[in-house]
Amino acid sequence: MANIISDETMEYVAILAKLELSEEERRQAKQDMEKMLDYIDQLNELDTSGVEPMSHVLPVQNVFREDVVTNGDERDKILKNAPEEKNGAFVVPKTVE
Numbered sequence: 001m002a003n004i005i006s007d008e009t010m011e012y013v014a015i016l017a018k019l020e021l022s023e024e025e026r027r028q029a030k031q032d033m034e035k036m037l038d039y040i041d042q043l044n045e046l047d048t049s050g051v052e053p054m055s056h057v058l059p060v061q062n063v064f065r066e067d068v069v070t071n072g073d074e075r076d077k078i079l080k081n082a083p084e085e086k087n088g089a090f091v092v093p094k095t096v097e
Helices: 007-016 023-044 075-079
Strands: none
Touching (some): 007 023
């Protein structure tokens, strides 16, 4: 299980991540990555044949509500606030020539 990461691989990962690591940081990152790979190997040993694949750890439900009109057609009530109205619409000053 002992995954060993080469110095060249660490250098390549540092370049991809745009990191400038000191020698001590590179050594620590190398050890951390090796531990991660060992843990992944350990997880791969588990029998997951009866486990359904999932996209989230917690159950996700749609939080959207149905788009239902609740106030209906209140055009006449709304137009009572208009200073001027014509053919069921607001009359406004012309803004474009």
